[in-house]
Amino acid sequence: MEPERWRKVEQIYHSVLERDESERKRYVEAACAGDETLRREVESLLAYEDKAEKFMEAPALEVAGEGLAAEEARSQPLPEAIIGKTISHYRVLEKLGGGGMGVVYKAEDTRLGRFVALKFLPEELAGDRQALERFKREARAASALNHPNICTIYDIGEVDGRPFIGMESLEGQTLKQRIQDKPLPVEQALELGIQVADALEAAHSKGIVHRDMKPANIFVTTRGSAKILDFGLAKLSGVGAHGMRPAGDGAGEEEEGHPHLTAGTAFLTDEHLTSPGVAMGTVAYMSPEQARGEELDARTDLFSFGAVLYEMTTGRRAFSGNTTALMFDALLHHEPAPPSELNTNVPADLDRLILRTLEKDREMRYQTASDLKADLKRLRREHESGRTMSRQSAIDVKSEPASLLESDRETQLVDSSTARHTRLSARARYVALSVSGVLLLAVVATGLKLGWFSPTLRESLPEFTQRQLTANPSDDPVIRTAISPDGKYLAYTDLTGIHLLLVNTGENRLLSAPEEFCFR
């Protein structure tokens, strides 16, 4: 810039600052007298006036000294010696555990006299300023979620340059520990599922998506209520610590102008597709859109929650594989076996519900947590009344309830198929239960005498379900198929070779065809 012109800019700039806010714009226009470049120059400088106030206020030596202090603090692992110390107003009592999302300590809030859990962010995330900013923003958002089934966030703070979150201290175990490869009783799975769906509904209504729903993030308290953990932190963790980028939310981050950090969600590197054991825990519950790195919305939580429901009811993961690549393949291309095939106690309606949450195409899924919750509630009711009614219907058909009062009989002994859709009043249900108790004895007696009562009564009418076992794309069609006599395996050939598919788990083994060989 010409020195003369610069002097002009300078002169106008300082004169403007002497004027009232309201007059400034007009003054600049007048002073620049139609010189647009000059006006733009002055205005672009004025735009930084507010920010400039605190800029460079601390001398460089202080900036470097504090920066160095923060670096050194972060390069040191959190000392175990923290136990017994008082951080801010928390007295640290014991270490509760550590994981991908950091180390958790139990502490006492000395001001309020209650127990809290302090979770320290893992080092690799603490060092990333953007991750930190996002973490704080999200913690703030999550702290606004006041819901009995979401672990409450009380506080965020920092000690020795290590950020931590203070949150509700919980007693119990995570769903992951609870499941341990064994299915939960259906009624319990439904109960927990309803609570989780209710929590998701509340969070989604505030525009907060969890993004990392998995059994390890759902806590079951000793009193039996579900608490979703790490709300909002998923974006940070993703599998970020292992090189996958944390997921981002569309809106808020675009303005930051870091496209490489904010592209929809996680993206994959070759490393992840080939290395075994990398962040498998999280990958197994990813939605297909998440795995593909697309923009995410609330429906991603519904898919992941579906995978959790699957695991609750079957004790098995909906999608599995020995490497991340296989896992991705499973969740992108394969339908899991219906839960009832793994656990005969799972009713057909619950089968359908779970498979609907696991639809690859999010348009085909449950669209909202509240719809899902409503269906879960309906199922729970059916399950409850179903148990009552299945006994009653047996009575209805098979025996004559002679001892029943006529009036009660009118109201209570409804046909089981309509009972499924009729909400019984509390009194009615109570009567039905006690009546059926009496009747059950009669039925058992008669049944045993007549010999038609068998424990397999419930399973005597199997549900027919249709399942597609192969993808059968037009460019690589299935050529031949065979099902093993016990129904456990499906063998089929396509252009790549011979596949052996475990029908129950969807696990698929390929015997590659030699290159010169053609199956046609």
Next chain:
Amino acid sequence: MLTGPSPHEVTQLLQAWTDGDQMALEKLMPLVYGELHRLAKHYMARERSGQTLQTTALVNEAYLKLVDTHQMNWRSRAHFFAVSAQLMRRILIDFARSRRSLKREAGQHAVSLDEAPAVSLEWRADLVALDDALNALAAIDARKSEVVQLRFFGGLSVEETAEVLRVSAETVKRDWKLAKVWLLRELNRDDKDGA
């Protein structure tokens, strides 16, 4: 505690450096680093104990240790301030560059010298970017760039800066004000171009 050369020797080293002796700089660098680490330790201790230390006093003390102003007469004092600010800039920028995170080389960032330094791990890149912007400012207005060097890198007050530059305190204030907005705009412009 400052070990190594005494303040008197520092003065001589500084003089030698301005006379073109590069060896002098190498002897001076560890002194600044030493002070820097000492400062850092104080900050960490402060964080841990939760007490508020007067950081201004601490930094001033560090400057005083590095630059002993008492044994100079007025003329050389001004000169000395100017030289030490230049030295501080050079050493701090070298230091910031020395372990500049690779991650940052790849992407751009928003400047945050105005943010709480305790959370900023981008201070190295921030300082380096500021140094570049300051060079650009010097091409347009050398005095404003001097003002920034003296105040921000040299840690001088408005009055001391005025003394060195032999202008009024009012002029220093105005220069400082305009230099700040100009630099901020420059830093943010880089940001957009790079993203």
